[in-house]
Amino acid sequence: MLNIINNSNDPYFNLALEEYLIKQAALDDDKLILWQNAPAIVIGKHQNALAEINYHYVQENNIQVVRRLTGGGAVYHDPGNLNFTFLLNRDNFATTDFSVLAEPIIYCLSTLGVRAEFNGRNDICVDYKKFSGNAQYLYKNTLLHHGTILFDSDLTVLGQALKPKKKYISRAVRSVQSLVTNLKPYLPGGLNLPTFKQLLAESIIAYHNRPYQEYQLTAKDIQAVNRLVADKYSTWAWNFGSAPAFAxxxxxxxxxxxxxxxxxxSHGLITECKFYGDFFEQQTVQELEAILTGRHYEEAGLQSLLEKVDASQYIRGLTSEQLMSCLF
Structure with missing residues (x-):
């Protein structure tokens, strides 16, 4: 089993690396990646990002939002959170049972005196509190199974960032709220995250009874991943526009x-826009509706557009700033 060494903390790069390794890289062995992100919210493939996040809090605190390949709910990452990814050949691992694939994590913790248990459909818990959520993606004959480990994350920021302020009517999958905890208080004193990361890598590979091998990403690998970042993972279209239709x-x-x-x-575009109320028109409000229809539902673009539009010319007494506060 190859331990892929990835020291990047760029959320876009790290999610793109998973896709590159499962779809493009010419590496035949099963793979393990242990990785960390700068502050980010990682949303499930079928979720509406805007319905999962506290949008202004995320913007003000420079928290990135990125969509992953797998389903499930939104999770918060920061440098105190350790992520693991298994890329497994289905000929060697016929099962897709979440609880079975979580066993190496549980085994490692048992060697450190921590009794963890798989709980529910995709969680690993200690004292009935979640510290790890898991998800999967199948591509041809390779299974991607990944998850989080809250080691020493800022749970206050987690709670604020994943507390949406707006209500959206959507067919997108909503996250299930769980009581969460950091793992660090349960581990032997003095065990820091870099040490735990190394112990976890060695334990996982030993659990699978494989020789320990490290793989350093090549310049070719990094170039290909960065291309995926530019074309997909850093784009508004993937992270926000891919959401199912919503109102x-x-x-x-x-x-x-x-x-x-x-x-x-729908697909990130405003397909219909209607204004109702007891307001008075200057010019017909349908003109303002037409200006907004067909635009990307994206704050920076709409802000730039409305800087050129005098909203009070359509709805008497309404400023463009007030209209922006309505939009987001």
Whole structure:
């Protein structure tokens, strides 16, 4: 089993690396990656990112949002969180049972005196508190199984970042809230994350009864991964635009009356925009609706657009700043 050495903390690069290794890399052996991210929210393949995050908190605290290949719910990553990825040939590992594939993690912790258990559909817990969520993706004859390990994460930030302030009507998969904990208090005193990471790598490979081999990413590997980052993982289209169709509604009271804004959004585009309320028009409000329809539902782009539009010309007493507060 190859231990892929990845010292990047770039969330876009790290998620792109998984796709590269499962779809493009010419490495035949089973693979392990242990990796960490700078502060990020990683959302499941079928989720609406905007329905999972506290959007303004995430923006203000420079927390990246990135979509992964696998399903399941949104998770928070920071340097105190250790992630593991197994890339397994199905000829060697016929099972896709989450609990079986989580056993190497549980085994390693048992050697350190920690009694962890697999619980529910995809969690590893200690004292009935979740410290690891797991997910899977199957590509041809290779299974990608990955998960988180909350070692010493900032749980306050986690709680704020994953607390959405807006309500969206969507067919997207919503995250299930769980009581979470860091693992560090349960481990022997003085055990830091770098040491735990090395112990975990050695334990996982020993559990699978494989010789320990390290693989350093080549310049060719890194170039290919960075291409995936540029083309996919860092793009708004993948991280936000890939969400299933959803609707958004917001009410506002302002100097000119009351306003209800309703959007339908599909593939990241505003497909329908309607304004309702007891406001007075200057120019017909349908013109403003037409300006917004067909645009990407993305804050920077709409901000730039509305800087060129005087909202009060359509809805008396409404400023473009108030309209932006409605949109997001």
């Amino acid at each position: 958004y509604q917001k009410e506002l009271t302002f100097a000119g009356g009351s306003l209800t804004l309703h959007f339908n959004i």
